[in-house]
Amino acid sequence: MxxxxxxxxxxxxxxxHGIVYIALKDAVEETGATVATADLQEWMGADKISAITALMRLGNQKPTEQRVAAAFVRFREILAERYAATPxxxxxxxxxxxxxxxxxxxxxxxxxxxxxxxxxxxxxxxxxxxxxxxxxxxxxxxxxxxxxxxxxxxxxxxxxxxxxxxxxxxxxxxxxxxxxxxxxxxxxxxxxxxxxxxxxxxxxxxxxxxxxxxxxxxxxxxxxxxxxx
Missing domain, CATH: 3.40.50.1000 (HAD superfamily/HAD-like)
Incomplete structure (x- = not known):
């Protein structure tokens, strides 16, 4: 056993309610990156700094430390807003x-x-x-x-x-x-x-x-x- x-x-x-997917996608797309569904699914479950970095790169954006940190802040903000509306x-x-x-x-x-x-x-x-x-x-x-x-x-x-x-x-x-x-x-x-x-x-x-x-x-x-x- x-x-x-x-x-x-x-x-x-x-x-x-799928809110993590939405928040991650929205936060990365706000950087100007295009997020493919397959890429999003591949990086779900990973730590979000790594996920944002990878998705920005895959979406043709340069994931500098400052930009990734800002996107992570936005991810947490979007997540909190949506969780408050739909727990x-x-x-x-x-x-x-x-x-x-x-x-x-x-x-x-x-x-x-x-x-x-x-x-x-x-x-x-x-x-x-x-x-x-x-x-x-x-x-x-x-x-x-x-x-x-x-x-x-x-x-x-x-x-x-x-x-x-x-x-x-x-x-x-x-x-x-x-x-x-x-x-x-x-x-x-x-x-x-x-x-x-x-x-x-x-x-x-x-x-x-x-x-x-x-x-x-x-x-x-x-x-x-x-x-x-």
């Missing part, structure tokens, strides 16, 4: 699935391409408490503020292991709805799961090395790896 389940946030455990909600069945896993002794951590300033207010709006024991929703949260590089690097998953005291990467399952989520799960050395609650199809996710493609996090408690021995 696995010891730790690591889940992405927006699109995997949280329905943010994110938990995806159906996710809270129950996480509770089932924790009830089996499996720790649950969230990772995200957001930094602390975006991620923690989002968690507060969902009323998801973080910490070990009863009365909490997840055991740990790792943001891009905690690591030197975001996905597809495995660092956020490994940091989640540190925070939860899990030592064996083969006892870790990581799930997400983007290409970089699946890649990070594979790079981390554990079980890599793609879920279809985001923008990508099963075919698009399956093009990358993985262990499972599932409809959503809600299906993870049914996997043999999450069952009691």
């Amino acid at each position: 696995i010891e730790l389940a690591v889940f992405d946030m927006a699109g995997t455990t949280v329905d943010d 994110p909600v938990a995806l159906p069945g996710v809270e129950e699935a996480m509770a089932i896993l924790r009830g089996r002794g499996i720790k649950v951590a969230l990772t995200t391409g957001f930094d602390d300033a975006v991620a923690y207010p989002l968690l507060e709006s969902l009323r998801w408490a973080v910490g070990a024991g009863t009365g909490t929703t997840v055991d740990a949260v790792v943001t891009t503020s905690d690591v030197v590089a975001g996905r597809p690097a495995p660092f956020m998953i490994h940091r989640a292991m540190e925070k939860t005291g899990v030592h064996n990467v083969r006892k870790v399952l990581a799930a997400g709805d983007t290409v970089v989520d699946v890649q990070a799960g594979r790079n981390a050395g554990g079980i890599s799961v793609g879920v279809l609650t985001g923008k990508l199809s099963a075919k698009e996710l399956a093009a990358h090395s993985h262990d499972y493609i599932l409809a959503g996090v809600v299906d993870i408690p049914e996997l043999a790896e999450t069952q009691s021995a």
